[in-house]
Amino acid sequence: MLARLASKRLLEIRQAFHQSPQTVRSLSTALNYHIDTPDNNSKAPWEFNEANKPKVSEILSHYPSNYKQSAVIPLLDLAQQQHGGWLPVSAMDAVAKVVEVAPIRVYEVATFYSMFNRQKVGKYHLLVCGTTPCMIRGSRDIEDALLNHLGVKRNEVTKDGLFSVGEMECMGCCVNAPMITVADYSNGSEGYTYNYYEDVTPKRVVEIVEALKRGEKPPRGTQNPDRINCGPAGGNTTLLGEPKPPPCRDLDAC
Amino acid sequence: MGLGSLASRALRSSSSSRVLSTNPRYNLIRTIVSTPELHKPEAAAESASEPDLPKRTPVAGARVHFPNPDDVIEVFVDGYPVKIPKGMTVLQACSVAGVDIPRFCYHDRLSIAGNCRMCLVEVEKSPKPVASCAMPALPGMKIKTDTPIAKKAREGVMEFLLMNHPLDCPICDQGGECDLQDQSMAFGSDRGRFTETKRSVVDKNLGPLVKTVMTRCIQCTRCVRFASEIAGVQDLGMLGRGSGEEIGTYVEKLMTSELSGNVIDICPVGALTSKPFAFKARNWELKGTETIDVTDAVGSNIRIDSRGPEVMRIVPRLNEDINEEWISDKTRFCYDGLKRQRLSDPMIRGADGHFKPVSWRDALAVVAEVVHQVKPEEIVGVAGKLSDAESMISLKDFLNRMGSNNIWCEGNEKNQDADLRSSYLMNTTISGLEKADCFLLIGTQPRVEAAMVNARIRKTVRATHAKVGYIGPPTDFNYAHDHLGTTPETLTAIAAGTHPFSATLAAAKNPAIIVGAGVFSRKDNSAIFSLLNSLPSKFKNLITPEWNGLNTLLLNAAQAAALDLGLVPQSDSLDSAKFVYLMGADDTNLDTLPKDAFVVYQGHHGDKGVYRANVIFPSTVFSEKEGTYENTEGCVQQTVPAVPTVGDAREDWKIIRALSEVCGVRLPYDSIGGVRSRIRNVAPNLLRVDEREAAVFSGLFGGGGGKVSAVPFGVTVENFYMTDAITRASKIMAQCSALLTKK
Numbered sequence: 003m004l005a006r007l008a009s010k011r012l013l014e015i016r017q018a019f020h021q022s023p024q025t026v027r028s029l030s031t032a033l034n035y036h037i038d039t040p041d042n043n044s045k046a047p048w049e050f051n052e053a054n055k056p057k058v059s060e061i062l063s064h065y066p067s068n069y070k071q072s073a074v075i076p077l078l079d080l081a082q083q084q085h086g087g088w089l090p091v092s093a094m095d096a097v098a099k100v101v102e103v104a105p106i107r108v109y110e111v112a113t114f115y116s117m118f119n120r121q122k123v124g125k126y127h128l129l130v131c132g133t134t135p136c137m138i139r140g141s142r143d144i145e146d147a148l149l150n151h152l153g154v155k156r157n158e159v160t161k162d163g164l165f166s167v168g169e170m171e172c173m174g175c176c177v178n179a180p181m182i183t184v185a186d187y188s189n190g191s192e193g194y195t196y197n198y199y200e201d202v203t204p205k206r207v208v209e210i211v212e213a214l215k216r217g218e219k220p221p222r223g224t225q226n227p228d229r230i231n232c233g234p235a236g237g238n239t240t241l242l243g244e245p246k247p248p249p250c251r252d253l254d255a256c
Numbered sequence: 257m258g259l260g261s262l263a264s265r266a267l268r269s270s271s272s273s274r275v276l277s278t279n280p281r282y283n284l285i286r287t288i289v290s291t292p293e294l295h296k297p298e299a300a301a302e303s304a305s306e307p308d309l310p311k312r313t314p315v316a317g318a319r320v321h322f323p324n325p326d327d328v329i330e331v332f333v334d335g336y337p338v339k340i341p342k343g344m345t346v347l348q349a350c351s352v353a354g355v356d357i358p359r360f361c362y363h364d365r366l367s368i369a370g371n372c373r374m375c376l377v378e379v380e381k382s383p384k385p386v387a388s389c390a391m392p393a394l395p396g397m398k399i400k401t402d403t404p405i406a407k408k409a410r411e412g413v414m415e416f417l418l419m420n421h422p423l424d425c426p427i428c429d430q431g432g433e434c435d436l437q438d439q440s441m442a443f444g445s446d447r448g449r450f451t452e453t454k455r456s457v458v459d460k461n462l463g464p465l466v467k468t469v470m471t472r473c474i475q476c477t478r479c480v481r482f483a484s485e486i487a488g489v490q491d492l493g494m495l496g497r498g499s500g501e502e503i504g505t506y507v508e509k510l511m512t513s514e515l516s517g518n519v520i521d522i523c524p525v526g527a528l529t530s531k532p533f534a535f536k537a538r539n540w541e542l543k544g545t546e547t548i549d550v551t552d553a554v555g556s557n558i559r560i561d562s563r564g565p566e567v568m569r570i571v572p573r574l575n576e577d578i579n580e581e582w583i584s585d586k587t588r589f590c591y592d593g594l595k596r597q598r599l600s601d602p603m604i605r606g607a608d609g610h611f612k613p614v615s616w617r618d619a620l621a622v623v624a625e626v627v628h629q630v631k632p633e634e635i636v637g638v639a640g641k642l643s644d645a646e647s648m649i650s651l652k653d654f655l656n657r658m659g660s661n662n663i664w665c666e667g668n669e670k671n672q673d674a675d676l677r678s679s680y681l682m683n684t685t686i687s688g689l690e691k692a693d694c695f696l697l698i699g700t701q702p703r704v705e706a707a708m709v710n711a712r713i714r715k716t717v718r719a720t721h722a723k724v725g726y727i728g729p730p731t732d733f734n735y736a737h738d739h740l741g742t743t744p745e746t747l748t749a750i751a752a753g754t755h756p757f758s759a760t761l762a763a764a765k766n767p768a769i770i771v772g773a774g775v776f777s778r779k780d781n782s783a784i785f786s787l788l789n790s791l792p793s794k795f796k797n798l799i800t801p802e803w804n805g806l807n808t809l810l811l812n813a814a815q816a817a818a819l820d821l822g823l824v825p826q827s828d829s830l831d832s833a834k835f836v837y838l839m840g841a842d843d844t845n846l847d848t849l850p851k852d853a854f855v856v857y858q859g860h861h862g863d864k865g866v867y868r869a870n871v872i873f874p875s876t877v878f879s880e881k882e883g884t885y886e887n888t889e890g891c892v893q894q895t896v897p898a899v900p901t902v903g904d905a906r907e908d909w910k911i912i913r914a915l916s917e918v919c920g921v922r923l924p925y926d927s928i929g930g931v932r933s934r935i936r937n938v939a940p941n942l943l944r945v946d947e948r949e950a951a952v953f954s955g956l957f958g959g960g961g962g963k964v965s966a967v968p969f970g971v972t973v974e975n976f977y978m979t980d981a982i983t984r985a986s987k988i989m990a991q992c993s994a995l996l997t998k999k
């Protein structure tokens with residue numbers, strides 16, 4: 003009894019300190035190995051559809067015929083768009099067949115790039131940037147807000163199949179950190195878009211999600227009304243007039 | 257002044273003494289000691305100006321081979337000039353100069369990856385340390401391997417490597433022979449600065465041979481490169497990225513390669529270890545015995561590691577001409593078969609059909625009595641697959657003295673020509689296959705018959721895109737090949753020039769034809785041999801003064817020596833035999849043997865031969881005896897006893913020598929030296945150990961003509977993992993055949 007009390011107290015103390023309860027390191031990509039599920043297994047047949055076949059040959063034509071494997075990334079991308087935003091293992095096998103390499107060589111590429119989703123994603127795949135600048139500006143809170151609002155875990159799809167949340171590394175938008183990206187598969191591979199929402203707040207992301215749910219397309223880019231594109235919030239703070247020349251420009255005066 | 261700097265002083269002052277400095281490890285020793293004062297630039301300058309440098313010996317006897325004398329460049333390693341051919345890397349130049357550069361990812365026989373960064377050295381005029389394994393040496397380059405910068409760089413790399421490496425050396429099977437452990441002694445710190453959670457990785461199931469503890473992996477990718485380059489199985493890959501990077505197969509898959517065990521050796525850490533050897537012994541408790549393998553006709557060089565009377569594991573030994581530094585899984589993992597189902601006492605089958613252990617004296621007396629009651633032509637002797645030359649010559653001498661010459665070795669046939677060595681040897685030699693630019697494989701599946709020969713062919717095909725034609729039943733290859741046909745008629749067409757492959761063969765500069773030993777047992781073997789005989793006249797490049805491309809690939813370790821010793825039967829039928837002496841022969845079909853025939857089985861395992869035996873003489877296996885073997889290319893090698901024999905077992909030749917005395921036809925030798933002098937009279941080449949005696953005549957197969965039949969070539973080795981008494985007794989091999997053979 004006493005021991006249990008003591009251990010409970012210890013737990014409380016530990017929680018109070020709230021140092022780093024994270025025991026598992028969060029990785030931006032999903033598992034690096036495949037687990038058979040009914041909708042993702044190597045037995046399921048997968049092929050590029052008729053609409054995409056010409057695109058496949060178009061992509062292949064960019065590379066010399068003895069370097070077919072160079073086409074693996076564009077082909078994986080195409081396969082991902084065709085399959086509603088994610089790559090089942092049989093799609094990777096199909097790509098391996100097209101570029102004539104062993105499947106493992108395609109798996110290596112697909113696991114390397116976190117933009118290839120190897121698990122089912124929602125129609126709107128929300129990617130939270132987790133790299134340092136965004137993290138400092140609160141990306142963990144953004145992710146928590148999204149996960150709480152949608153009631154899912156990371157890389158899990160909502161019941162209605164509309165949303166999923168993932169993590170991405172720096173997307174080059176650090177000026178307007180924190181930011182999220184919405185990969186929009188709602189219109190198939192034709193109408194596929196990839197939108198950045200910058201300067202988001204936990205409140206704003208929830209609003210964006212709700213708008214998307216209603217079928218609206220909230221304006222992309224910075225969500226801070228004070229900011230124009232990636233300019234400073236509240237208007238320019240420097241370079242307001244003609245810049246002064248360097249003191250020694252007038253060589254004769256020296 | 258700290259202890260470290262004292263020690264380094266002492267070491268540095270002795271650097272001019274020649275006694276110490278001839279030792280190539282000397283550089284390593286010095287870098288172990290932490291020398292804070294060396295981090296100052298003055299100290300570096302001081303050590304750079306060391307006077308008259310001692311001559312150094314290349315690391316591990318590294319050989320320098322200059323393909324083109326014009327392409328020689330000179331570089332300076334720690335001030336010592338070395339001449340190397342163009343195209344060598346900085347790391348290779350250093351090893352020629354006798355400096356061993358620490359490394360994890362670099363391996364001589366694999367492509368260069370350059371991803372561990374442990375091999376950093378300083379190069380003069382280069383702004384930062386360079387990864388020596390990936391940097392080509394340029395003329396006049398001044399390489400410095402033991403400067404403070406190089407040392408600091410390596411220490412940094414080591415700290416990063418250890419960041420995510422578990423501290424489980426005490427329970428790791430690699431402990432004591434781990435590159436990471438060794439090098440962290442030289443470049444590691446005594447504590448880490450990493451306070452985050454360590455990475456952990458899910459272990460993978462690679463099958464019954466390779467155990468994985470993936471958290472220990474340092475991502476050197478040696479195993480990935482080995483699997484795709486040498487073994488030819490595209491299963492392993494590097495998945496994920498950053499700190500989530502891991503080795504795996506993505507979709508769960510066993511490693512179905514006959515060479516998979518080699519990843520255990522090349523993995524520099526304990527991520528891939530031997531599953532059967534797991535937690536069995538520590539490597540420093542083991543006694544190594546350098547010997548050879550007898551489970552196939554290649555004669556791979558191995559080291560048997562034993563503890564007391566038990567063989568604990570088998571690892572490869574370097575032999576550039578035979579197995580390079582790989583061995584097949586059968587060679588490596590058959591060792592548990594050495595301990596199971598062993599015959600330990602002489603036994604006689606009683607009237608009730610059960611065996612009774614008896615003394616040697618009684619057993620020999622019974623056999624002597626029986627052998628005198630049969631007619632000489634009713635006596636037959638069969639030497640098994642694993643017999644050594646000494647026992648075969650004794651058996652032959654013994655049976656000859658009893659008046660019979662019906663003695664042969666399993667795998668060889670009656671009308672085989674034992675007079676022409678070229679007709680049963682691999683004349684091109686195993687390493688010579690690398691020069692071939694066109695292969696024709698006839699009735700042979702090298703991948704299962706001789707995995708190391710197959711690895712050579714694959715190496716050649718990968719390097720030069722040599723064409724491979726294959727005649728035989730459909731089978732697995734791990735390189736590109738043309739399946740030309742299944743019957744000898746395809747060969748007739750090639751010989752006649754009507755087959756498209758004839759043109760390829762004729763155009764080849766160094767064509768190599770490899771005939772499987774399975775062809776020996778065909779009815780139309782003489783027809784096939786005369787067909788082969790006609791090939792050199794049609795394809796001029798097949799046999800030239802520099803090249804002999806007509807090869808036979810034997811199946812068993814005993815075959816070549818048996819033919820050298822003239823173990824060719826007058827008749828090889830057992831129909832009328834009354835007394836059969838099986839010397840380890842388990843794969844001889846005894847169905848036609850008359851019911852009343854008396855069978856003596858002399859062997860080490862209670863295998864197939866025992867079922868029909870009347871008397872059993874227990875003998876020794878290759879790990880317990882000294883024996884001479886000749887491999888398929890004619891290279892003679894000897895086994896060395898690693899462990900004591902089991903029970904009352906005796907060496908084969910001794911048993912026969914004792915029996916001959918009891919029978920009243922005493923053989924004139926009492927020692928292994930005596931047997932060998934007898935061998936000198938019959939086949940002197942068998943005494944030139946570790947040498948390959950080339951056949952005197954080239955390209956003459958025996959064979960009396962006739963017409964080839966339309967019967968397709970058969971599969972000679974049904975199950976790679978179980979081919980002889982030892983492997984059939986092995987549990988590991990049984991697991992492998994259950995899990996890994998293609999159904």
Ligand code: SF4
Pocket residue numbers: 472473474475476477478479480503522523524525527528
């Ligand atoms: S498992 Fe071993 S050989 Fe393979 S990458 Fe890891 S450390 Fe290297």
Ligand code: FES
Pocket residue numbers: 131132133134135136137171172173174175176179180181
């Ligand atoms: S860190 Fe988030 S976009 Fe660069």
Ligand code: FES
Pocket residue numbers: 358359360361362369370371372373374375376387388389390
């Ligand atoms: S050995 Fe040079 S980078 Fe690994």
